[in-house]
Structures are given as C-alpha cells and as structure tokens.
Amino acid sequence: MKNLLCLLAVFSVITTASSQNTLTGKIISKNTNEPVPATIYIPQLEKGTVADFDGNYTLNNLPDGLYSVVFSSLGFATVSKKINFSNETSLTENIEMQETAVEMEEVIVSTPFHKLQSDNVMKVERISTEKLNASGAVTLADGIKNIAGVDIISTGTGIGKPVIRGLSSNRVLTYAQGVRVENQQFGDEHGLGINEAGVESVEVIKGPASLLYGSDALGGVLYLNPEKFALSGETHGDLSSTYFSNTLGTATNLGIKTSGQKLKFLARGTYAAFSDYETGADYRVSNSRFNEKDFKTGLQFSGTKFKSTLRYNYNRSNIGIPEEIGEQTQSKDLELPFQEIDNHILSFDNTLFFNNSSLDVKAGYLFNDRREFEDDTDVAALRLKLNTLNYDVKYHLPQFGNFETIIGVQGMFQKNKNEGEEILIPDAKTTDVGILATSHYHLEKVDFQAGIRFDSRKIDSEAARNAVDEDFIPALNETFTSFTAALGAKLDLVENFSARINLASGFRAPNLAELTSNGVHEGTNRYERGNADLTNEQNFQTDVALEYRNEHIEFFANGFYNAVNNYIFLSPTNETLDDTQVFHYLQDNASLYGGELGFHLHPHPLDWLHLESSFETVTGKLDNEDYLPLIPANSLRNTFRVEINDGKTRKATSAFITLENTFDQKNISNFETRTGGYSLLSAGVESSFKLQKVLFKIGLNGTNLTNKQYISHLSRFKPEGIFNIGRSINVNLKVEI
Template identity: 65%
Template sequence: MKNIYSLFGLLFISQLTFSQATLEGSIVDENNQSVLATVYLPQIEKGAVSDVNGKYLVTQIPNGNYTVIISALGYETLSFKLSFLKNETIAKHIVLKERAVEMEEVIISTPFHKLQSENVMKVERITTEQLTKNGAVNLSQGISNMAGVSTVSTGNGIGKPVIRGLSSNRVLTYTQGVRLENQQFGDEHGLGISGNGIESVEVIKGPASLLYGSDAIGGVLYLNPEGFATDNETEVDGTGSYFSNTKGFNSSIGAKTSGEKVKFLVRGSRASFSDYETGDEYRVTNTRYNEYDIKTGIRFQDKRLKSTLRYNYNRSNIGIPEEIGAQNTSKELLLPFQEIDNHILSLDNTLFLNNSSLDIKTGYLFNDRREFEESADEAALRLKLNTFTYDVKYNLPELGHFTTIVGVQGMLQDNKNFGEEILIPNAKKVDFGVFATTHLHLKDWDFQGGLRLDTRKIKTEDARNPQDEDFIPSIDKDYNSFNVALGAKYNFSETFTGRLNLASGFRAPNLAELTSNGVHEGTNRYEIGNPDLNNEQSFQTDLAFEYRSEHFEAFANGFYNTINNYIFISPTGDVIEDNRVFNYVQNGAKLFGGEIGFHLHPHPLDWLHWESSYETVIGELKEGGNLPLIPANTLNNTIRLELNDGGFLKSPYSFITLENIFAQNNASEFETTTKGYNLLSLGFGATVKWNKIEFNWGVNATNITNESFINHLSRLKADEILNPGRSINFNLGFTL
C-alpha cells in the first residue's frame, strides 16, 4: 500500500495547483423569467441555488475540466463541460426549457458521474424519500419496487436484493463509497443498513466486475449517503413513520451545518416492529425486530483538497421465525434471534491537480454477528468480521474527447469464530485488482470500455476435531480473473436513444461454498462444501432503447447472461441427523429476460402521471432444470397526481398502484411453485410551511384488499407462511 501511494505521489505531485476559479451568471426560462434552479459540479460536489432574480455564484472551483449540471423542477436538466483556469471568472447565462418530467440526477455509481441520459450503462435510481412515500417498511423492501430488482426476505426484518435473478454474494452492496461486508453469503443475513441517512439508491443490473471486482457478477446496489448542507447554512430535520400492520415505528432526527470549508452532519434513528399480520389475520411469530442507527460525517474542502470522513453504527436485533405460536404485538424478541453490530468507517479524499484529480477511498468495517438459540444470555454462534478496503483512482487529464480513469482496489479481511457453533471457519481473505476505463464522447455517439485484472487469496484454519465427521480441514486457495467491458450509446434523434453493453464478470466461491460441513439452520439441509470450486465467470449482453419526449417516455431493456461454473447445491441421497445431505457443485447456467415500460404525462394535464412497467427473468441450468430464487413476472401500474401549490399546501401529491405478480411455475428442484396475486396500494401527502419550519406529511396504505399471498422469494414459503396483509402507514417530517 505504501508503495502504491508513493507511486501516485511521484507521478502527479508536480501537477498540484493552488489556483481557483469562479462560476457566475443567471438562469431564466424561454420567456426570460428568472428560475429558481440548482447549479452543481458533481466531481467536486460544489454548487449553488439561484436567487429570486435567477442569479447564482459558485466559488473556489479548482483548476480543471468539470461537468456543470443545471436542474429545476418543471424544466429540462442541462449538462455541459467547462474548463476552469487559474483565477478566472466564467459568466454563463442559462436558458431552461419547460419539461413536465422529473429532474434528472447525477449517477454516482458509475465512474464518470454523468446524468442518466448521458450514461453508456443503464442505471436505475430512486430516492429514499420516494420509498417512504410508497409505504416501504425498510430499505430492502423498498428497492423491490424497482424494475428488475426483488428481495429475498425472512419476514420484514431480513431482506437482501435480487437483481435479475442473482442474489447473495452475486450482488455487491456499496455504502459510504466502500463495499459492505457483513457475512452476506447467507440468505438469512440482511443488509444491516438503515434507510435513514441514505439519500438515494442506484442499481447497476448486470456484471459490474470492471468497476468493483469479485461479487459484482449480478450487479451492484449503491447507497448514496445524505449530502451536507450548503455553504453557511444550518439545518435540523426529523421524520417519523407508523405502520399499522406491525404496530411499528421508524423515527430519525438529524442536524447539519456548513461553513465555506468545513461541513458536519449527524443523524440518529430508531425503529421497532412487532410480528407482522397476514391477510388471513394471524401474526407470524418472531418476525419482530428492533434497530438503532447512528450516522455522522465531517468534510473539509478547499481549492485543492476534498476530504470526507463518515461513520455509521447499526445495531439490529432480529427475530428468526420458526413456527406460528404466540399471537401478540410485543416487540420483545423470542428465541431464536440475531443480534448484529455493524461499524462502517470511511475516508474519501480527492486531490485536485492540474486538469486531473486523484481519489483515495479507504474503509474499515467491523461486523459482529451473534445468534441466540437456547439462551438469551450466551450466543451459540458468534462471528467477528474485520475488513479493510482501499480504492485509488487517478482521473487523467482529458485527451481530446477521451476521459480516462486508472486505479487499484483491494481488500484485507479476517473472520473469527467466538461461539460453540461453527458456520464457517476462521479465515483470511486478500483481494487486489487493477483496472482502466475510458469514455469517448462524440456528437451522437458515446463509447465506454475497460479492462481489469483481479486476484483473491483465501486461507482458512482447521475447524473442529480432526477425528469428528464434521471436521473442516484448512484450505489455501488463489483465484484470478481477467474481465472486459465495452459499451456504446447512440442518439438516433433528440428523443430516441439506444444502448448496447457487453461485459464479463466473475465471482470467487465464498467460505460457505468452500468449507461447509453441518446443518444450515432454517433450511433443514446438511451442507458439505467443495474446496475444489472454481470462479464463476459470466458474460452478459444488454440492449436498451429509450424514448423521451416532453410528455411521454418509454423504455425496453433486454439481457442475456451466461455463467460458467455456476455454483449450486445438489442432493447426495444420504441422510445425517435426519437431514438430507447436499453437496456444492458447479455447472453452466443462463439467465435472460428484461424490462419494458412507459411514463405518460399528457398535456395539458401535466399534473397527471401514468407509469407502467413489466419485468421477466428466466434462469436455467445447462444440464437441465431451473435456477432457484428466480422472481415471478411482474406488471406494475401507478397513477400519480402531482398538483400545483394550493393555499397552505405545497407540492400536494397522491398515487394509486396495482402490482400484478404472476404465478411462478419454473421452480428449481428444491422449491415449490407459487400462485399469482395482486397488490393494491395508494397514498397522498403534501408539504406545509409554517414560519421557517417545513412540515412534510403523508398517508399510504399497502395491500389494501388484505390479499393472502406468498412471495416466491420468501424464505418462509416452505412452511406455507403468508406475507404481510394490509397496512395503513403515516409519515410526518419537519425541516428547519
């Protein structure tokens, strides 16, 4: 590591600059009326809001070429590049065109920080504010409403993302700019992240190994933390939500203050839920859970350095449902239950050089997972996972129309057991990857490509007594992979765009697949690992078309993903301790499908929005049979009303959503088929301003008809336990 930093320092120290520039001007509409708009430079995370006269001013801009984003509600989002040299002042007069669609946002999960319409790779994005409006209990449940994204769930408390049929270690989660490591190999292991203090969620669908290395074979869930206050501003806000189905609540309060160079924020959250009630009006015993969460951050930024330190502590106490028993609304956990502590510390430094920049991100994560089975006083299973990650990127000076990034990424990880029960052995893991990616922008074409080389080393210790049948011998394995990604975007016209992306990806086998030897709780399986497993290696083709006019948008996305050495479990025919024995084996697999949809907001009824989407995915093994955990086909229709301000009500809205989930008859060998069902939801809300306090309130109802259903990706499906029934939810927030 020391040599890496020294190399970057020697190469680029001569480019350090101490100059700064200023951007100023005015923003008006086509009728020359001033517009309240945001001016934002995403690479340096600086911006300003225009005043009542449309005037704006952004100071302390480092030397270099930066994208400038101009956005305002009800207007088309603009994006253009400017070169800032020495101490110059650039004056830019902006004219915005009216447009009745939502404002475009900058995509952070891809390397070049562009608007979605400018990206070569298609990325889905949703704000956590919108998830709350839709009635989501938590983050994992909320993202399942995005096209192509589902959730493997164990009640309300445990959920993890499924992207186009791939989940667990095949989907990588990023938070605070670092990869989340929390024993994610298990279906019964949730994210361990509170949605409070998360500003938005981005989803990359398909292999993203070029950007993130191993475990991104299926895609990436990228969680953007809330931003700091604007310069010389102080803000206090709070939110509270109540959910009738679980008699649960989720509350949060935060404060942030910013000077011109130093910014600070802190947020504390608390959530508590009792057992959920099904459409058949029984409660699913021990699906209750409690959560405590603290997030804080501090940033220093001047003309040559931006440094951000963030910390997140999350304590989750989660019941593990086994059978239908006590029927009450107590929030006190029953045995068995999990108690999990997650600590995430990240440091993000950007050094602004002469027309280039150096990004250095480091992270330390500590996951303490405890499972209590027979007693609440002593954990039967306890795993402590220490992870250090680093990510160093150099953004080269632009060469013509080429923007290029080179970098190295790595991870050092140590896993230790402290309980009597052993799920996986003590182990150490070392990752290292080096990559380069470039983007070429032409008039109607955009091209993006890259290469990456990765290595992963896994070394474990012996576990249990060598004389016992469940002895786990140590392993010392090395995995290597070379991956490539190529993509192109073509603007057929101002309204019609096409994208084609080709990408390979890989995943090294996880510790459970390599070393298991015992009963996997909750599955009634005795699992035996295979130390001879190879990398999973995938190649995916994505083809996407998008039409965007002033009052109508439509999209069609298709994909075909082939995976060599796909890892899955297979029965041996043996029985140990009344449990069937399964081995981990490998074979080829393929997944294909896609999403189509449209968004209609007809003129002159610009306040009316009709959004519709359909998604499908099919997963098959090369040797025959279906892949497990493939979500059912889904049709989603939403009608939204976003009205103009009226009296004391600001930004009033309402919506109604009908989700049609079709029967899933293509089940794997170890699954049952699932019947189709329909879910109806609705909600409304608005903003009320009183003096300097802004109140946001909303009411929504999910599963209004109290449908009795079982989701195909529910881990309680094997016991024919239903998913949640009707819930009436209330949200109230304030900002001052």
C-alpha cells in the same frame, strides 16, 4: 518533529496560494424568459448553490480543472455543461432551461464519469429513498423491490436480500458511503445492516460490474448514496416519524447538518421497533419482530486543492428468528431465538485536484459482529466477527480530446473469526486486489465506454472441529484470478430516441460457505457440504436498452442475455445426516435471460398527471435444462400518480394508486414448489406545507389494501406455508427547518 513542521508549512503555503476560481451567471426559462431559482451543483467537488429569485448565482473557491456543472430545477430539463477553470478566472455561464414534464434528472454516482442518466453509457436505475418510503416500504430492502428488474429474498419483514435479474447472494455487491459493504449480509439469516435514514438515493447496476467493483459484482451492484451535506452557509434540521399499523411499528429519525465555506458537518440518529407481522389470514408470525438503532455522521473539508470526507455509520439490529406459529402477541420485546448484529462502517474519501486531472483515494474499515442467542440471552450460541479494510485509488487522467480515462487499483484485507460454540464458516483471511483502466469517448451523437481489469483473491482458512469427526472442516489455501472487460455504446438514433448496447464480463470467486461448509444450516433445514474444488464463476452478458422520451411520454425496453460459466448451486443427494437431507455444492454452466418493458405518460399541459407501467421477466436455466432456484416470478406494475407543485403555503401534494400483478412461478428448481400468482393494491397521499422557514410534510399510505393472503416465491417462509404481510396503513410526519 522538525521535518513534520516543515511539511505542514509547505502544505499551508500550497493551499493558501492555490487558485480560487469563481463561476457566476443567470438562469432563465427558454420558453418565458422568466428567472429560474435552479440548483447549481458540481458532483466531483460536492459543491453547489441555489440561484436567487432573479435567477442569479455565484459559486466561489473552485479549484483548477475541467468539471461537469449540473443545473437542475423541478419542471425543467436538467442541463450538464463541462467548464474548464484555471488561473483564478471568473467565468460567466448564463443558462436557458427548457420546460418539461419529465422528472428532474440526477447525476449517476455509481459509474465512474458522473454522467446524467441520459448521457450515461450504462443503464442505471436510480430512485430516492424518500420515494421508496412514500410507497410504504418497511425497510430499505423492502423498498428496492419497486425498481424494475429488482426483487428481494425475504425472511419476514426484518430481513431482505436484493435479487437483480435473477441473481442474488454473493453475486450482488452492495456499496455504502463509497465503500463495499462486507458484513456477511447474504447468509440465509442476514440483512443489509444499513438503515434507509441518511441514505439519499439508491442506484442499481443491472448486470456485470466486475470492471468497476471486482468479485461479487457478477450479477450487479446496489449502490447507496449517502445524504448530501448542506450547501455552503446553510444549516438545516429535520425530525420525522412513521407509524405502521400492521406491525404496530414506529420509525423515528432526527438529523442536523451545517456548512461553512470549507467545513461541513452532519449527523443523524434513528430508532425503529416492530412487533410480529400480521398476515392476510389474520394471524401473526411468531417472533418475526425486530428493532434497529442507527447513527450516521459525516465531516467534510473542501479546499481549492483537495476535498476530504469522513463518514461513520453504526447500526445495531435485533431480529427475531421465527420457528413456528405460536403465541399471538403484539409485544415488541425480544424472544429467543434472536440475532443481535452490530455493524460499523468508517469511510475516508479524499480527492486531490490538479490542473487537468484528479486523484481519488478512498479507504474503508468495516466491523461486523453477529451474535445468535438460542437458549440463553447471556451467551451467544453463534458469534461471528468480521474485520474488513478496503481501499480504492483512482486517477482521472487529463482529458485528451474527447477521451476521459481512469486508471485505478482496489483491494481488501479481511479476517473472519468464530467466537461461539457453533461454526457456520471457519476462521479465515481473505486478500483481494484488482487493477483497472476504463475510458469514455464522447461524440455529439455517440458515446463509447470500454475497460479492462485483472483481479486476484486469496482465501486462507483454518481447520475447524475435530479431524476424526464427520463434520471436520480441513484448512484451505486457494487463490482465484480473473480478467474482465466491458464495452458499451450509447447512440442518439433520432430526436428523443436513444439506444444503449453493453457487452460485459464478470466473475465471482466462490465464498467460504461454498468451499468449506460441513454441517446443518439451521435457517434452511439442510445439511450443506462444501466443495473445495470449486472454481470462479465467470459470465458474459449482452444488454440492449431502448428509450424514447419527449415532453409527453417516456418509453423503455431493456433486454439481456447472461451466460454464466461454472455457476455454483446446491443440489440434493440421497444421503441424510443428523436426520437432515444432505445438499452439496456443484458447478455447471447456466444462462439467464429476460428484460423490462415500461412507459411513463405525462400529457402536457397536464403536468400533474402521471401514468406509469412496467413489466419484468427473467428465466434462469442450467445447461441440462433444469431451472435455477430463487428466480423471481414475472410481474406487472401499474401506477396512477398525481403531483401538484408551486403552492404558496402548500408547497406540493402528490397521490398515487398502484396495482402490482405477480404471475404464477412454474419454472422451479428440483427442490422448489410452484408458487401461485397474486395482485397487491397500494395507495398513498403526501403533502407539504411551509410556514415561515419551517416545512411540514405529512403522508398517508397503505400497502396490500385488500389484505390479500399470498406467499412470495422468494420468501424463506414459503416451505412452511406462512403468508407474507397483510394490510398495513402507514402515517408519516416530517418537520424540516
């Protein structure tokens, strides 16, 4: 006890005596010399403020170190400046901001050096959940398919799994609250298990990200940025509700956040319920109903020597399992069979600031409890419990000239246990560890980034079922190792025109289902047999991105070629068991190639007018020229958008109309069928009004306005000929204080 008191005393002295720096200044428009009430934010510290109406700002209690300070305001080009703080200095930084019609840039969090997208070596797509919701998305997964190069494998409206450039399942890694999400979400009947409320934005890395995140990031990363805390000295609350006409669904969430100089708190609760969705053929898909409860909270302490953030998320999803088109009802009450899934995410993120370096220490605990009720609501026929503890430690070395370098170690301890009569995968323990180093080199016109990593994953599973039975699963003890590397460059070729070239390798260790399956997978009506001899999937991707941007137009062209060695896939056999065809897991080399092309026109001085268009294509083949399954069809999206801002009472109004053309998918695997093309029309309008200190937002949008009868190639209901969702008119109301 005496030693503990001494340690606390030393700690108190250190934090009291630590340096407290101050940054002040004035922000004006370069064009007019008028003050700009911009936001000033330091991403690494998660500390910021807003300039007053005269453009003046002050940031206090800043620790020693070299930090990027971001100045942003709607209608102006975002400015990022490196500023060195030391020895209790008071610095002045006056900023002139250039007016532009380009949308305000945000800091990219999913890559390690916290760069603006225009400065980032890796091409990362970023979109706010507010924008996704305005498009009429029912769920978070439904919204991300609006990002070029991203689609979803859907099971009705309640379940969606991301597909990035043709790769899905365990080849795409999801991050939330800064920790990797491990909730077996990529089984056939598993969704993300995360509600969009309390998620501020979504970032998508399209391509191998094993250097940063290890196994399962072979195809890309879906990075969910949590809601930011309020700025120091501010308290905010909001209440919003959305109604969806097609499912008669409602989604309501309530949030509050408050911040002092050092201590910050937020909390948000959500409830959503939906009935069976109605198709364009005017029938409802029986038992496609679902409901969701979600609670998120966070606490942060920010000092001059360290910053600690504790976040917790609880989510319960009840999702019906459709079997056939039956009774037509608008009920939201659960019917058998259905799933009940509890998902807990606890994350603890700490940063220690030294004079010219910092240490980030993250820890996460995740508990996923999945129950499936078939004949009885009291006893789960299938129950899977998954406990995961993961950690991520990174040291940002002192900057040496133009070099920024990070070294780190990441790992995971995981235990999977069955408690139901049915067994999908055996009880198992997984241990994961990875060591990485990455460096960024900055010049005036060129940025380079490179890194290397070593990973080891050990899977130790128990035997399942009776050894004399045909569906016996033997015990497994395997270790998978891999080296991965990445090299990239961003070049400012001429004024307003830049290029990115990235070469990256990735890997994925085979999962338990692929290694040990031996039984009927009810969701796919297949008898699946695993292969204990499977090895790592290893890939190498070349990615080239070109971008031109001025005050009138943005243009981008992205191309990629992805060579995957030992690609794991299911292949049908001539054998049948339990009256079901047997599929087994095989490996062969594969390749995927394609890209995205698009432009954004916003003619100056008509800053309120936006014309956006994007085209995406991907092709996937095995070495024997057979096509890969679950590859999205080519698509073209065109949007006309109007945005009017800076009203006195009416703060902002926006409206859009979008036509999405999905082409025929003829490039199909051996057990798929051709899917016809279709066109979907959507539109919406949103406006916000401010009365005193209360901001009101109201939105109206419609999806599939022509009530088109269509089936997505990536719909799990496609083999039964069940259509996707028909027309839906959605209304949203939000109040912010």
